Amino acid sequence: MQIKKSLIDNLQTFFGFDNFKGDQEAIITSILEKKDTFVIMPTGGGKSICYQLPALMSEGTAIVISPLIALMKNQVDQLRAFGGYDSIAHFLNSSLTKTEITKVKEDVTAGQTKLLYVAPESLTKQENIDFLKSITVSFVAVDEAHCISEWGHDFRPEYRKIRQVINNIRENIPVIALTATATPKVQHDIQKNLQMTKANIFKSSFNRPNLYYEVKPKSDVLKEIIRYVKSNLGKSGIVYCLSRKKVEEVANALEINGVKSLPYHAGLDPKVRADTQDKFLMEDVDVIVATIAFGMGIDKPDVRYVIHHDIPKSMEGYYQETGRAGRDGGEGHCLAFYSDKDVEKLAKFMKDKPVSEREIGTQILKEVIDYSESAVCRRKQILHYFGENFNEAGCNNMCDNCRAQKQSFNAEEHLSKVLNMVQEFGEKFDDHYVINVLMGQETAQIQSYKHHQSSYFASGKAEGLFLWKSVLRQAVLNNFLAKDVDNFGLLRLTKNGQSYLTSPYALRFVMNRPMDIPEKDDDSAVQHGSGALDTQLLQMLKDLRKKIAKQKNLPPFVIFQDPSLEEMCTHYPINMDELKHISGVGNGKASKFGTPFIELINKYVEDNDIDRPIDFVVKTTANKSALKVSIIQNIDRQISLEDIAASKGITYEEILKEVESIVSSGTKLNLNYFIDEVIDEDRQDEVFDYFKTAEVDSIDKALEDLGSDDYNREEIQLMRIKFMSELGN
Known part of the structure; x- marks a missing residue:
């Protein structure tokens, strides 16, 4: 009782909490009793306090x-804030100078430092080993312990040397290993490698x-991402991408669409990364677009959504990354996008790896594919992966699959067939092999085992691939079959499966869905704001345009x-910023002509109670591409269009199209230096005056009216560009 009171008092003194969460108290007691301790606790469960508090209460320094x-x-920043003085916690890594390292070691030796990271x-x-031998080490905490296992999602070879180093420092130093993501296989690897098979295990x-x-x-x-983020403006979120290039692209797109966002990846300068992280924590930035390098251990409790632009490499990675949402117990939306092309890319990444590593990687990736394609409760699948059985009724419709209308089928006959196959084939094959036999795929492996001659071969072809994928997935999820992870995912019959073969009973499974075919919403009927062209508004805008043109x-x-007006009639821009997003409307045109148009649209939207699309218009950087920027700069330097085209490796016709696109987007260009060289002044005036009174801006009509013998297409095009730039922008 006295120990418990002491723990609560210290918890209150150091961290300001009155009570422990879950197993925290038992874990801390285990460490204080100098026992090896293994903690498996999800992100946001309070792992850090499990080693921070006993470190503060123990003699010496915890590593x-x-x-x-x-x-x-x-x-370290948090501990210093709690402890009240800087030397209470330090870190020792490659980012420190020699002077800083000396200061750290002095504080540790003086007994002022309770935690050394x-x-x-x-x-x-x-x-460093020699230094640690010279001090009193209270215990060693191995955070993110899943890095030890090559079956983990973030394997690091250096982690496998930790036990050897601990033994070098001193015998019988207590160890606490902590992880937020560990399958039974990874748990076993951690305990074996750290030589803590007799540890007290706490699994939340x-x-x-x-x-x-x-x-x-x-x-x-x-x-889709921009639409989602813009409908959640002001909320903190993380968008994960697989490549640095995609990180930059998505962050840039969010930024130009009015979202405070920054990129984060290993290719950025360390100081930039640190600044980005601080801005996210201090809420100067709402969204971080990142590779998986971001977020590990970041204690931001109010991340409201985590989006995966690309499907993650592993279920552990997915669980840990989604776990950064809603750590305060509040709202947390985890949205992932899936495509076969992403899977192909991830598979290609593995092709040059050693065979054993490739086999492991393939199996890990396969779990992600099964999770994505399955129509079963997402939560049930995640928890099953980590060795927990879960009744989907407990999901409370907190996943898309539980909310969706599912197609189910009577699975008794199909399940019995699959279980019999696994039993008769001798539990030597994975689900992919079983499905290939059922679908009649005569692979070399199937031929070598002569299963193309078995009664099962092609017997499931009529039912189709999705049904058999559904059966195999749910046979595993419902513990009729188990995957032997030590042996490349080979299927074996469980006691539950053997019992079912003896006494089968009726049961229903849900059908997988093809994830690469975009689903249509039930309410996708054409309506105002849904992308349909509003012809009534279009006529009103044309009338307004005619009136202003006369004035x-x-x-x-x-x-x-016309294309700009038509786009206004599908997206309903109601302010100047939104109008600038419309194609063919840049800053110049918007400020010169835009006000009466947005006033008309605003009134029309209110009068007709129009539900504008949330995703209004996704701004792109197309009109700011490197080519266009370069063209504008070269024109400012008065370089001839032929020379610009040659330097960019494009034709003269193509450069004219690019220039026309720049001008039609509202940018004013002064091409007089070039036009004066190729068209004499009188002919320029004639074409300019023609366009002043023309009803349409067609080059073909201009050639017909002005005479194709006197002018060629490029000249008319050049003069139309000059005309639109001077009068329209």
């Missing part, structure tokens, strides 16, 4: 092995009831061209 500099800095790479340096449920899981087929993904003595097409 915390952590894989990321950002994680160390974040936790060390990167695994720094831990193995002989000079992996269920995060406040997180909503959703997987969508990947179609127009950038627009300014300009042809209507100079104000706004």
Whole structure:
């Protein structure tokens, strides 16, 4: 009782909490009793306090092995804030100068430092081992312990040397290993490698009831992400991408669409990454677009959504990354986009790896594919992967599959067939092999085992691939079959499966859905704001354009061209910023002609109670592409269009199209230096005056009216560009 009171008092003193969460108290007691301790606790469960509090209460310094500099800095800053003085916690890694390292070692030696965070790479340096031998080490905490296992999603070879280093420092140092993601296989690897098979094990449920899981087929993904983020403005979110290039692209697209966002990846300068992280924590930035390098150990409780632009490489990675949402127990939306092309890319990444590593990687990836394509409760699948059985009724419709209308089928006959196959084939094959036999795929492996001659071969062809994928997936999820992860995912019959073969009973499974075919919403009927052309508004805008054209003595097409008006009638821009997003409307045209148009549209929207599309218009950087920027700069330097075209490796016709596109988007260009060289002044005036009174801006009509013998197409095009630039922009 006295120990418990002491723990609560210290918890209150150091961290300001009155009560422990879950197993925290038992874990801390285990460490204080100098026992090896293994903690498996989901993100947001309060793992850090499990080693921070006993470190503060113990004699000597606790060594915390952590894989990321950002994680160390974040936790050291927090501990210093709680402890009231800087020397209470330090980190020792490659980011420090020699002077800073000396200061750290002085504080540790003086007994002022209770927690010393060390990167695994720094831990193995002989000079650091010698230093740690000279101090009193209370215990060693191995954070992100899944990095030890090659079956984990973030395997790091340096982690496998940790036990050897601990033994070098001193015998019988207690160890606490902590992870938020560990399958039974990974748990076994961690305990074996750290030589803590007799450790006290504390395993919390992996269920995060406040997180909503959703997987969508990947179609127009950038627009989908921008639409989602803009409908959640002001909320913190993370968007994960597989490549640095995609990170930059998505962050840029969000930024130009009015979202405070920044990119984060390993290719950026460390200082930039640290600044980005601080801005996210301080809420100067709402969205971080990142590779998986971001977020590990970042203690931001109010991340409201995590989006995966690309399907993740593993279920562990997916669980950990989605786990950064809703750590305060509030709303957390986890949205992932899936496509076969992403899977193909990930498979290609593995082709050059050693065979054993490739086999492991393929199996890990296969779990992600099964999760994405299955129509079964997402939560049930995640928890099953981590060794937990879960009744989907407990999901409370907190995933897309539980909310969706599902197609189910009577699975008794199909399940019995699959279980019999696995039993008769001798439990030597994975689900992919079983499905190939049922579908009649005569592979070399099937031929070598002569299963193309068995009664099962092609017996399931009529039912189709999706049904058999559904049967195999749910046979595993419902524990009729188990995957032997030590042996490349080979299927074996469980006691439950054997019992079913003896006494089968009626049961229903749900059908997988093809994720690469975008689903249509039930309410996708044409309506205002849904992308249908509003013909009534179009006529009103044309009338307004005609009126303004008469007032300014300009042809209507100079104000706004028809395609721009049509786009206004599907997206309903109601302010100047939104109008600038419409194609063919840049800053110049918007400020020169835009006000009466947005006033008309605004009134029309209110009068007709129109529900504008949330995804209004996705701005792109197309009109700011490197080519266009270069063209504008070269024109400012008065370089001839032929020379610009030659330097860019494009034709003269193509350069004219690019220039026309720049001008039609509202940018004013002065081409007089070039036009004066190729068209004499009188002919320029004739074409200019023609366009002033023309009803349409057609080059063919101009050639017909002005005479194709006197002018060629390029000359008319040049003069139309000059005309639109001077009068329209």
